[in-house]
Amino acid sequence: MSDMITEARTGRADPMLELEGVGKAFADRSGVAHHALAGIDLAVGEHEIVALVGTSGCGKSTLLRLVAGLDAPSEGALRLAGRPVEGPRSETGVVFQEPRLMPWLTVADNVRFALGDLSREEQARRTAEALEKVKLQGFEQALPRQLSGGMAQRVAIARALARRPQILLLDEPFGALDAFTRRAMQAHLLELWQAERFTMVFVTHDLAEAVTLADRVVVLRGTPGRVVETVPVELPRPRRGDEPEAVALERHIEGLLDLG
Amino acid sequence: MSTFELRSRLAAGLGKRGDRDASQAAPQGAAVPASPGRPSGALGRLGAFKGWLLPLAIVLLWQAASRLELVSPQLLPSPEAVIGEILALANSGELVEHVAVTGGRVFFGFLWGTLAATLLGTLTGASTTARELLDPTIQALKAVPSLAWVPLFILWFGIFETSKVALIAVGVFFPVYLNLMAGIRQTDRKLVEVARVYGLGRWQIARRVLVPATLPSYFVGLRGGLALGWMFVIAAELMGASEGLGFLMVDGQMTGRPALIVASLILFALVGKASDALLAGAGSRLLTWQDSVGNREDAGNV
Ligand SMILES: Nc1ncnc2c1ncn2[C@@H]1O[C@H](COP(=O)(O)OP(=O)(O)OP(=O)(O)O)[C@@H](O)[C@H]1O
Ligand SMILES: [Mg+2]
Numbered sequence: 001m002s003d004m005i006t007e008a009r010t011g012r013a014d015p016m017l018e019l020e021g022v023g024k025a026f027a028d029r030s031g032v033a034h035h036a037l038a039g040i041d042l043a044v045g046e047h048e049i050v051a052l053v054g055t056s057g058c059g060k061s062t063l064l065r066l067v068a069g070l071d072a073p074s075e076g077a078l079r080l081a082g083r084p085v086e087g088p089r090s091e092t093g094v095v096f097q098e099p100r101l102m103p104w105l106t107v108a109d110n111v112r113f114a115l116g117d118l119s120r121e122e123q124a125r126r127t128a129e130a131l132e133k134v135k136l137q138g139f140e141q142a143l144p145r146q147l148s149g150g151m152a153q154r155v156a157i158a159r160a161l162a163r164r165p166q167i168l169l170l171d172e173p174f175g176a177l178d179a180f181t182r183r184a185m186q187a188h189l190l191e192l193w194q195a196e197r198f199t200m201v202f203v204t205h206d207l208a209e210a211v212t213l214a215d216r217v218v219v220l221r222g223t224p225g226r227v228v229e230t231v232p233v234e235l236p237r238p239r240r241g242d243e244p245e246a247v248a249l250e251r252h253i254e255g256l257l258d259l260g
Numbered sequence: 261m262s263t264f265e266l267r268s269r270l271a272a273g274l275g276k277r278g279d280r281d282a283s284q285a286a287p288q289g290a291a292v293p294a295s296p297g298r299p300s301g302a303l304g305r306l307g308a309f310k311g312w313l314l315p316l317a318i319v320l321l322w323q324a325a326s327r328l329e330l331v332s333p334q335l336l337p338s339p340e341a342v343i344g345e346i347l348a349l350a351n352s353g354e355l356v357e358h359v360a361v362t363g364g365r366v367f368f369g370f371l372w373g374t375l376a377a378t379l380l381g382t383l384t385g386a387s388t389t390a391r392e393l394l395d396p397t398i399q400a401l402k403a404v405p406s407l408a409w410v411p412l413f414i415l416w417f418g419i420f421e422t423s424k425v426a427l428i429a430v431g432v433f434f435p436v437y438l439n440l441m442a443g444i445r446q447t448d449r450k451l452v453e454v455a456r457v458y459g460l461g462r463w464q465i466a467r468r469v470l471v472p473a474t475l476p477s478y479f480v481g482l483r484g485g486l487a488l489g490w491m492f493v494i495a496a497e498l499m500g501a502s503e504g505l506g507f508l509m510v511d512g513q514m515t516g517r518p519a520l521i522v523a524s525l526i527l528f529a530l531v532g533k534a535s536d537a538l539l540a541g542a543g544s545r546l547l548t549w550q551d552s553v554g555n556r557e558d559a560g561n562v
Contacts, residue, residue: 114458
C-alpha cells in the first residue's frame, strides 16, 4: 500500500534521492556491532518535502547523516540526483539541530564559509542574498554570541541556502525554539521552499510540524530503526496543525509510535 | 526595559563589534560615565587603576613600618632605600643591561620552548598515532622536576647562556604543549562536520576551523609558559651568572645590600607583568569573539 503511494507521488524517472536497503551499524569499543538502521527503502521526488519521525534513538539523525555523506552506510545504496553518495556533495545543504556557527566569524563570514569555491564577488552577492532571504539584513557584522537562538538558526539556514542546494536536510531544526518562533520559522521555511524549489527532508519530534510541512511523513521505529509506515499528507497549503484533518493524521502517527 | 531601549542597546553593541578598531582603541574598563550595571562611584571611576590600589597600600604600610622602625632595615629596607637603589642602577646604565640580559634569556627560552611545544602539540593533538607514540614519554618527562635538568644541561651546554636558555625552554614547553594538545582534541567535532558538509578539504579544515578554535587554549598555554619562563630564569641566574636580575639578587645577598635584593625582586615583578600584559593584549586582540565572562562587559552597558 505505502509502496503504491510512494510510486504515485514520485512517479518520475529519476527521484532526487533514492535509498535501497540502507542499513547502518556502529561498532562499540569491544567491536560488537549495534544496528541503528536496517532495510530502509525510500525515494524522494524533486521539490518534495519528507518528514522523518520516530521514537528517540531509532536512527533518524543517522539516516540524515548518511544522506548528507557524513557517514557511510554499512549496507545498501544511496543515490542523490542519480549518482551514488560517497561523501558530502555540493548539491546538499544541511541544517543541524544546533546552529553550529563558527563563533569567531561574523554572520556574513559564517554564510561565506559555505561558498569557498566561488569568486569573491559571487560570495558577497550570495551572502547578501541569503541573509536577505532569512530577514537578517543589518546583522552581517554581528558575532554569533550576539544572536538569539532563532536568529542563529536562521543564519544556519542562510548558510545552507547560499549554496543553492537541490536538497536541504534538516535535523530537528527548530527543536530548541519556543512555540511562537518555531511557527514563524516553519512558515518562513515553507515560503523559501516555494520560491527556491529545493527538495527537503527533515527530522522532527513535533508531529504538528511534520503534518503542516510535509508531503509525506515517514514513520520509523525500533532498534534497528525500520520504516513502519509512510503517511501521505494530502491537505492544501497553507495548513494549520490544529485543523481536524491534520489532527487526525497526527493521532494516527502517534498511534504508530506507541505500538511497540 | 522598553523595546526601544533594547533595540538601541543591541544596535550599539553591534556597531561596536562591526567597527573592530574603534572597539579596540578604547581600553577595556576605561573610565566610562556611570550607567546601570556598571559599578558607579569612586571605585567604579578608577577603572583599570583599581589594580594599583593594593600595591600602593602595601608600600604605604611598608613605609610606615620602616619609619616606626618596626623591622630592622637589615631585614627589610625602607621603600626609599629600594627606590634609591633602583635609581642608582638606572643612572649607571646597569639597570637596562641587567633587565635586557634577563629578558633576552626569557625571550629565547620562550621562543625555543614554544616552537618545540607547538610542533609536538600539533602532532599529538591532531594524530592519534602520534599521541600514542609520543605523549606517554612527554608526560613522563613532565614528571621530572624541571630543576633536576640543571646538572645535565650544565654538563651538555656548559655554564653559560645555552644551559640557561635550555632550562627556561623546558619550563615553557609543558604548559604550551599540554594546552595546545588539549585545545586541538577538544575542538568541537560538530564544527568540523559543518566544514566537511561545505566541501572543505583537510588543510582548509585545519586552517579555518582547528586553528581558530584552538587559539584560546593556546594562549592560555603561552601565558602559563611565559610565567614559568620567568620562574626558571631566576633559578638559572641564582645558580650562577655574571649578569641579569638574578645575579643582582645574589650580588645583594653576598654584599649585604638588602635594598638591592628587594629592588631586583620588584624589577622582576614589573618586567614579568609587562611581558604578560603584552601577550594578553595580543591574545584578546585575536579572541574578541569569545563568549566568556571577561568579554561580557561590552555586551550592553555602553
Ligand atoms: N557515532 C555513533 N557511534 C555509535 N553509535 C551511534 C553513533 N551515532 C548514533 N549511534 C547510535 O545509533 C542509534 C540511533 O541514533 P540516532 O542519533 O540516529 O537516533 P535519533 O533517531 O536521531 O534519536 P533522537 O530522536 O533522540 O535524536 C542510537 O542507538 C545511537 O546510540
Ligand atoms: Mg537525532
